[in-house]
Amino acid sequence: MCLxxxxxLKQKRDDSGTIDLGGVEREVSLLLTPxxxxxxxxxxxxxxxxxxxxxxxxxxxxxxxxxxxDSQGQ
Amino acid sequence: xxxxSDFRDAAACAALAExxxxxxxxxxxxxxxxxxxxxxxxxxxxxxxSLLPENVRLVSGPGCPVCVSSQGDVDRAVALAGRDGVTVxxxxxxxxxxxxxxxxxxxxxxxxxxxxxxxxxxxxxxxVDCPGRQVVFLGVGFETTAPAVAATVLQAQRQGITNxxxxxxxxxxxxxxxxxxxxxxxxxxxxxxxxxxxxxIGAGAWRFLPEEHGLxxxxxxxxxxxxxxAVAELVRMVVEGRPEVxxxxxxxxxxxxxxxxxxxxxxxxxxxxxxxxxxxxxxxxGLHFRPELADLDAGARLxxxxxxxxxxxxxxxxxxxxxxxxxSQCPLFGSACTPESPVGPCMVSTEGACSAHYLLREAx
Ligand code: SF4
Numbered sequence: 001m002c003l004x005x006x007x008x009l010k011q012k013r014d015d016s017g018t019i020d021l022g023g024v025e026r027e028v029s030l031l032l033t034p035x036x037x038x039x040x041x042x043x044x045x046x047x048x049x050x051x052x053x054x055x056x057x058x059x060x061x062x063x064x065x066x067x068x069x070d071s072q073g074q
Numbered sequence: 075x076x077x078x079s080d081f082r083d084a085a086a087c088a089a090l091a092e093x094x095x096x097x098x099x100x101x102x103x104x105x106x107x108x109x110x111x112x113x114x115x116x117x118x119x120x121x122x123x124s125l126l127p128e129n130v131r132l133v134s135g136p137g138c139p140v141c142v143s144s145q146g147d148v149d150r151a152v153a154l155a156g157r158d159g160v161t162v163x164x165x166x167x168x169x170x171x172x173x174x175x176x177x178x179x180x181x182x183x184x185x186x187x188x189x190x191x192x193x194x195x196x197x198x199x200x201x202v203d204c205p206g207r208q209v210v211f212l213g214v215g216f217e218t219t220a221p222a223v224a225a226t227v228l229q230a231q232r233q234g235i236t237n238x239x240x241x242x243x244x245x246x247x248x249x250x251x252x253x254x255x256x257x258x259x260x261x262x263x264x265x266x267x268x269x270x271x272x273x274x275i276g277a278g279a280w281r282f283l284p285e286e287h288g289l290x291x292x293x294x295x296x297x298x299x300x301x302x303x304a305v306a307e308l309v310r311m312v313v314e315g316r317p318e319v320x321x322x323x324x325x326x327x328x329x330x331x332x333x334x335x336x337x338x339x340x341x342x343x344x345x346x347x348x349x350x351x352x353x354x355x356x357x358x359x360g361l362h363f364r365p366e367l368a369d370l371d372a373g374a375r376l377x378x379x380x381x382x383x384x385x386x387x388x389x390x391x392x393x394x395x396x397x398x399x400x401x402s403q404c405p406l407f408g409s410a411c412t413p414e415s416p417v418g419p420c421m422v423s424t425e426g427a428c429s430a431h432y433l434l435r436e437a438x
Contacts, residue, residue, distance in 0.1 A: 005078055005296075006077055006078070006326075029193070029195055029222070029225065031225045031334075031338070032221055032222070032225065032332060032334050032335040032338065033332070033334070034334065041077060043270065043273065043326050045218045045219065045222065045270055046165070046192065046193050046194060046215065046218070046219050046222045046223075047192050047193020047194070047195050047196065047222065048193065048195070048221070048222040048225065050218060050221070050222075050270065050273050050274060050332060050335060051273045051326045051327075051332060053077060053325050053326060054324065054325045054326070055077075055325075057324035057325040058077050058325035060324070061081075061303070061322075061324065061325065062080050062081075064303075065080075065083070065086035065089065065090070065299055065303075066086075068086070068089040068090065068093060069085045069086055069088075069089040072089050072092050072093070
């Protein structure tokens with residue numbers, strides 16, 4: 001039911017868009033995420049984008065992982 | 075895509091596992107429930123249990139919407155599929171769930187018109203394309219799916235489409251978590267909060283766990299490092315004796331959730347009591363259409379009779395869903411019950427606890 005992974009929004013037309021799923025294009029509804037823009041990563045559930053990935057928050061979590069790995073490497 | 079690969083990074087996972095080991099060292103036994111079926115699947119698939127120290131255990135909760143649909147719900151779906159002029163549309167996972175008188179797949183083999191889609195939007199399109207048939211979508215899912223279904227129903231109403239309706243079996247997750255805790259059958263020290271449900275309802279929806287039950291909650295994403303980070307946070311809360319809600323999936327989840335999705339859901343649905351497999355009737359845990367949308371409610375429109383339902387003989391799904399029984403403790407697990415020929419719903423959906431444990435057994 002749930003793709004669970006962020007996918008790239010390639011095109012946007014009104015309240016729907018096209019995503020790229022490993023080379024296969026698929027249509028998604030953007031009714032629940034009208035703020036989504038082309039080039040964003042969205043999380044899709046049952047054919048509807050339910051969130052737009054927050055890149056700053058993603059980076060913050062990744063840098064936390066890096067810090068942790070570094071501090072334990074010492 | 076680095077937002078995927080970096081959250082699967084082996085060095086990050088090793089560092090997180092080490093952090094969990096250090097935090098948990100000497101801290102006694104801890105048991106955390108992963109509520110969400112997507113997490114259950116990811117934990118099995120990535121072998122995450124093997125990375126945890128012996129005193130940190132994970133148990134699966136009732137977080138697979140297909141598994142928690144009651145036997146009566148499955149039977150009503152099968153009964154609908156047998157009606158003349160009716161096309162039943164569903165997510166693939168529902169097809170194999172055994173009802174008292176067989177599954178949707180068996181109904182299709184006997185001539186019923188049952189179709190599988192990825193999205194309720196496809197079901198609405200089908201209704202537009204087949205004006206001569208009553209197209210009924212089986213609305214199975216949690217707060218992640220309910221807004222999508224609500225959106226199609228509101229669209230059908232706006233466009234005056236009269237041959238589309240939904241059998242709403244949607245369920246709400248916080249009341250189910252409360253029911254598990256109130257039953258008091260399983261001792262928990264914290265909860266891994268569902269990632270995509272929380273994307274919709276917000277991390278704040280889980281605040282009742284620390285406030286009313288003294289339990290920590292860590293909302294997690296679906297990659298291995300996401301889940302390990304959530305476990306590390308839960309262990310930290312136990313050790314410090316300070317339960318709270320930690321949002322470990324900030325790239326998708328905010329405190330208040332997706333307000334647009336919540337508004338669409340609110341517009342279409344009202345909260346009602348619902349019957350869960352394993353939990354029975356849980357107050358205020360289901361969604362039915364508002365009276366003004368009664369025309370789009372398949373249950374009302376197609377006047378379904380009350381059916382006698384029988385649980386599959388020997389199946390222990392109820393206990394598995396309450397976290398009381400490990401799937402492998404069910405006498406049918408892996409022998410009479412396998413993903414190829416499932417006896418109960420927990421072996422059907424890839425998000426089901428029995429199916430996830432079977433996958434792990436095959437891998438190991
Ligand atoms: S192993 Fe099969 S029969 Fe046993 S609880 Fe799981 S799904 Fe039900």
